[in-house]
Amino acid sequence: MRLDKYLTEMGIGSRSEVKQGIRKGFARVNGETAVRPEFKVDEKDRVTWKGTPVDFVAYEYIMLNKPAGVVSATEDKRDRTVLDLVKDARRKDLFPVGRLDKDTEGLLLLTNDGKLAHRLLSPKHHVAKVYYARVQGVMTEADVQRFKEGFAVDDELTALPAELEILSVCEGDTCEIRLKIFEGKFHQVKRMVQAAGKEVLYLKRLSMGPLVLDAALAPGEYRSLTEKEQEALYAE
Structure with missing residues (x-):
């Protein structure tokens, strides 16, 4: 990898800023000053910028x-x-x-x-996503069964089977639920709850896969x- 690319990907600056700095002697590789932006380095090299180590991280x-x-x-x-x-x-x-x-x-x-x-x-991987929601309206065991079977939410979305859990006895007209879905369509949780005649007041994702x-x-x-x-x- 080119030295200027290495430093740019590690957030030292823009490509042009990094090139200028290299030419000014700001970069050292394995203790030696490197003044050519095209100088080749890899993850095993010790790279510093103005005396500060710059370790390469491929993925974050x-x-x-x-x-x-x-x-x-x-x-x-x-x-x-x-x-x-x-x-x-x-x-x-x-x-x-x-x-x-x-x-x-x-x-x-x-x-x-x-x-x-x-x-x-x-x-095709159907990675599970779990949400906690506060809902306006009373969720029932009939809703649990309907979500379990999957259903046509609207003209654009037919939801796959999902796992609906009613977390507490509904107080007044508000319920707390946990919902596990296996797809991620636009506004899916809100649309599914709305199709059941209720409204999501608060929504929080708890997990995604493991x-x-x-x-x-x-x-x-x-x-x-x-x-x-x-x-x-x-x-x-």
């Missing part, structure tokens, strides 16, 4: 507890994005794996690993995945 995996009010996008002209929340990412090419609505909270995986993202989002939201993460907080969590995702 970050668990975010997405708060309401931010959008699941890499950039947006009007709203803050989930990437705006991550201040110390090693990679600058992260993207959210799937989407959560702007008002939805909970688990969101950020990575630059396109292969893994495809595995998790591909319809990856479970860390209870220690407050909305807006994040952490890197452990090696065990990464391995579990690839085994999904």
Whole structure:
């Protein structure tokens, strides 16, 4: 890999900024100053920039507890994005794996690993996603059975069988539920609940495949995945 590409991918600066810095002697490889942007390096080399080590990371995996009010996008002209929340990412090419609505909270995986993202989002893999919701309206055992069998939600969506659990006795006209779905269509949870004659008041994703939201993460907080969590995702 070219030295300028290595440093750019590690977030040192733009390609042009990195090239200028290399020519000024800011980069050293294995203790020797490298002044050519095209100088070849690999992950085993010891690279520094202005005396600070720059370790190469090919892929990065970050668990975010997405708060309401931010959008699941890499950039947006009007709203803050989930990437705006991550201040110390090693990679600058992260993207959210799937989407959560702007008002939805909970688990969101950020990575630059396109292969893994495809595995998790591909319809043929049917990766389970679990949500907690507060619902306006009384959910019943008839709803549980209907969701279990799968049903035509609207003209555009026929939902696969899903697992609906009523978490508490409905108080007044409000219920708490947990819903496991095996696909990820646009506004799917809200549309399924609406088709049952109720309305989602609050929605939070708890898990995606084997990856479970860390209870220690407050909305807006994040952490890197452990090696065990990464391995579990690839085994999904």
